[in-house]
Amino acid sequence: MQRDLHARGQATMDRVVQDGVQRVCTESNDRPPAELAKRLEADQMKTIAFPQGNLIGDWKNGERIAQDGRGLQWTDKPGAPGGGSCYNCHQLSPKEASFGTIGPSLSRFGAIRGNGPEIQKYVYGKIFNAKAYNLCSQMPRLGYSGTLTEEQIKDLVGLLLDPASPVNQ
Amino acid sequence: MAGPMKMRATVAGGNTDVRVLMTHPMTTGQGGQALYFIQNVTVKHNGRTVIESEISQAVSRNPVFSFRLKGGAKGDTIEVSWLDNKGETNKIEAAVA
Amino acid sequence: MREIQRYRQMVSEDSPAELFEVEGEALWKKPQGPKQASLEKCDLGLGPGVLKGAYAQLPRYFKDADRVMDLETRLLHCMMALQGRSREEATQRVFGNADRPSEMESLSAYIATQSRGMKMAPGLSHPKEKEAYELGRALYFQRTGPWDFACTSCHGEESKRIRMQALPVLLKPEQARPVVASWPAYRISTSAFITLQWRMNDCYRQMRLPEPAFGSDTTVALIHFITVTGKGEPYRGPGNKR
């Protein structure tokens, strides 16, 4: 891959180099030894800077971010706000019929689980760095990779947990 | 410049099935595009006009039509021509197989 | 879902894919490059100029190039060898659009059509063919890039989809077979003709990775791996994609 790929736009060659998590997941075919997974998940947890206070942002903005599939591609404008690509893999709002099934359905997520500080923290962390919770998850580390900002992740937390969000209707 | 056309005409059940493909952008004039589309499609069987049609920009890009002509025999000539809103034309002729 | 199947069936019956063959045939016969030669003497594996059934036996090892090549890579080789064109010039515009298909796309349409009804049988006897297969398989599982994606991230589990698009698990022969039998294809959403080199390129883009070089060992190995997995299916393309 080092020989055959070439940098284009913001997609630079350093992206081809695997980090520790990627190497372990590739080598174990996404089934890492439990001990190692636990240790690496703890390392990943340290990458998450949890903001103070209420993490529920604007669900309307969250819905836009969830719909948007751009960010970090060589065709995307560097520095432009990325999207979360959430609907590509998850069911969220019942109004959106075009959703993917790679991840679990998140329909009525907050209605089922409530929206207290614990679940807020879990959702924020999971979006920021999914590998801290499940080492070889297929979900991108959206905060850690620099795809989404703190504000954007809070808006997505709002989309999932705000009782007024269509996800919880 | 008019792009390629393709046509197949075959005898089936005493009639002739004609399937014709045309290269054309068929743009609607929305979203900064020009309004550019085929307006007329004419089908001739052995030189005689059998179908005349008027179409709009709502026909999909690279139009494909199937028609059915009465009778017909192997070797008959089928000609399909089009004319767009800029006055450009193209046509294709094929023998019935 | 049954109605979607019916939709796809009706659309594929009347696909504009055939239009691209006309231009492809003209390009195959057109003298080009410093040598002002056509591609008519290009050997796609069955001998110079033999087109019937050639696509069904690709990718394969080519002795003159000492490597495994898929259709597009072989065409590039012929453009350079027969027409005297440089790699830079010949690959300047390998992926076209609805308004102007690329040379590779039109040629692919023209050549692939001539394998219709023939069983897909890519090469798998030469050591380099086995090597390409193994490399392709390894790349299929390689997780990398800012989003940690491998091919398996989307094409690794049964019955998954991105938005409404069903995702074939290309590790499974029964799922790879219909895929292999229908590429290259007409893409309805863009009205463009698309090839497997384009598919690999665009997957890498969506994986947030740097761009793979056209006809590189990486893309050829992936195409070879998928084609070998789906071998045995009678070719019925060029097909239709979403």
Next chain:
Amino acid sequence: MNRLRRTLLGALAAWLAKPLAALAAWNESAFGAKTPQDALKGIGAANPAPSKEIVIDAPQIAENGAVVPIEITSNIPGTSSIAVVLEKNPFPLAAKFDFGEGALPYVKLNVKMAETADVRVVASAGGRHYAATREIKVTIGGCGG
């Protein structure tokens, strides 16, 4: 001199193009109509009678509104024309086919649909007009990137 020549050539070209365009008829008022009713009036087929003899074969769901296949057969004796009206398109009239002696009242084509809507097919026979409709759901599946 040059400018004069260009003007003359332009006029000549316009004059040459004219009879060509005039050869083929295109019903501007019907195709320019913004409602199905006006479109039908434009082709002289207002208030068609419902008929089960018009068969519209189309999928109930179209994955992509840019290509919606529709196959139409009229079993009404003496059908001389078939018009396709896409009820919710900005310009509803999509096509009108006139069949001469040597053709059967059958056509298959692909159309663009802006959204889920009824497709209305109007067949004319012996100066009378008949219609059938069929709903087609359009799901334009978006995708990232």
